[in-house]
Amino acid sequence: MNERFMLSAPQTGRFRRKLLEWFRANKRSLPWRKQKDWYPIYLAEIILQQTTVEQGLPYYKAFIGRFPAIDDLAGASQQDVLKLWQGLGYYARARNMHKAAGILVREYHGRFPRDYEQALKLPGIGPYTAAAILSQAYNRVLAVVDGNVSRVITRLLALEDDIRRTDTQKRIQHVADLLISRKYPGDFNEAMMELGALVCTPRAPRCGACPIRFYCRARAQGKTAHIPYKSPPSPKLKQYHLVMIRERDSRLLLQQRSEDGLLAGMWGFPVRAVSEKELKNPEELKEIAFKRALLKKISSPMRHVYSHIDLKYRVLWLREPKESARDKEKGCWLQRHELESYPIHKAHLKALEWFDKQSTS
Ligand code: SF4
Structure with a gap:
């Protein structure tokens, strides 16, 4: 009181x-x-x-x-x-x-x-x-x-x-x-x-x-500039991702996130976690990208800040031939316009914007 x-x-x-x-x-x-x-x-x-x-x-x-x-x-x-x-x-x-x-x-x-x-x-x-x-x-x-x-x-x-x-x-x-x-x-x-x-x-x-x-x-008391006092927040967890936009037969692979945790139930592209050093070096990424021959373009680093996570990522556009259809990736292969009816989280919407620009340029 x-x-x-x-x-x-x-x-x-x-x-x-x-x-x-x-x-x-x-x-x-x-x-x-x-x-x-x-x-x-x-x-x-x-x-x-x-x-x-x-x-x-x-x-x-x-x-x-x-x-x-x-x-x-x-x-x-x-x-x-x-x-x-x-x-x-x-x-x-x-x-x-x-x-x-x-x-x-x-x-x-x-x-x-x-x-x-x-x-x-x-x-x-x-x-x-x-x-x-x-x-x-x-x-x-x-x-x-x-x-x-x-x-x-x-x-x-x-x-x-x-x-x-x-x-x-x-x-x-x-x-x-x-x-x-x-x-x-x-x-x-x-x-x-x-x-x-x-x-x-x-x-x-x-x-x-x-x-x-x-x-x-x-x-x-002339203190309005100092009040309220809020201590600095605890630092955000840093994460580094490769976001894979996999294209096959003019369709893109979209996956739903699990029902738990951050962005539960939302949709996005497959992701691979990497180190900060790997993300900074596009040459290393080409090696990491699972099929170098399919790598069409890599984006510059992008950033998205969540309440507790500071995410940096690059988008990889991978064009895959039909015969690689043997892998058992979960998700839906969708035509570009079909993605519009799916709830896609913001970081991956930015990835999709990048893809749209690349694919029309
Ligand atoms: S309540 Fe806020 S706006 Fe009102 S006098 Fe105090 S500091 Fe100024």
């Missing part, structure tokens, strides 16, 4: 009023805000995890257009869901959303549970998402803390502790629980997030336009 930030009841009331007034006058017009129906809110909350509104909005529109009700989403194939999600990353969100849709239809008559504990049992629903949906759709008094809210609260408190630490997060959550409006919890949560997105921005916050500036210690 942060005793230093205990506001009196009248002060807390004024704080909420100022923030809510600002929100009602300044909030962005977003499609899931138009009604208090849980399904659009649910879709938006899942899509917007680790994604900005600008990036997520086209995906939200695509999903609500294709699957306008929970039954439509539950009845879709996983491949269709992943295909629509393609390019947004963190594909576990899409798989979990699809699984949760099935559970909601089968076990909850197509509704989202009002009970917080039950909501937490659904795939892909953690404390943040449960609180966000339940407060907005059902007016439950549950405070949400995301990156935007953490920033606003640490600045309000002038809290210089590392926001990666669990005890700091608990402290932030505690203050959010104290501040949340009992009457308009959904609007309050959205207002805090909107303030963080539009006014209390990571760099150069617009304190002069902030409705809660008179409560803000970081502003009073």
Whole structure:
């Protein structure tokens, strides 16, 4: 608990009023805000995890257009869901959303549970998402803390502790629980997030336009540039790959990843792990490429960064004669246009773009 930030009841009331007034006058017009129906809110909350509104909005529109009700989403194939999600990353969100849709239809008559504990049992629903949906759709008094809210609260408190630490997060959550409006919890949560997105921005916050500036210690102490403090992330795992685009009889080999782990269920090209030294040296790669005679082109090094992995890779275009069809590679040999209906993960989409340029030049 942060005793230093205990506001009196009248002060807390004024704080909420100022923030809510600002929100009602300044909030962005977003499609899931138009009604208090849980399904659009649910879709938006899942899509917007680790994604900005600008990036997520086209995906939200695509999903609500294709699957306008929970039954439509539950009845879709996983491949269709992943295909629509393609390019947004963190594909576990899409798989979990699809699984949760099935559970909601089968076990909850197509509704989202009002009970917080039950909501937490659904795939892909953690404390943040449960609180966000339940407060907005059902007016439950549950405070949400995301990156935007953490920033606003640490600045309000002038809290210089590392926001990666669990005890700091608990402290932030505690203050959010104290501040949340009992009457308009959904609007309050959205207002805090909107303030963080539009006014209390990571760099150069617009304190002069902030409705809660008179409560803000970081502003009073001139510390907004240093708060919140976030310790450097642990270094990403480095991986080096050869991505094989194997062409046979005008068809390309595409493989589906297993149902577990990174990019589960997505599609891509066969991959071979190599060392950093091997990746840097195209001559060595020609030796590594299993049939040198078939090697048509090698790309320059490419890079794709995942949340925990820094991947560097080159693409090898291998043209194979029909008689090499004896090998037992798993996957589908597809014509180029057929690849469009498969959910291909981003690093391999970049590989495919490279292939398209090479094959038309
Ligand atoms: S006064 Fe400035 S730093 Fe404080 S909450 Fe408002 S925008 Fe953020």
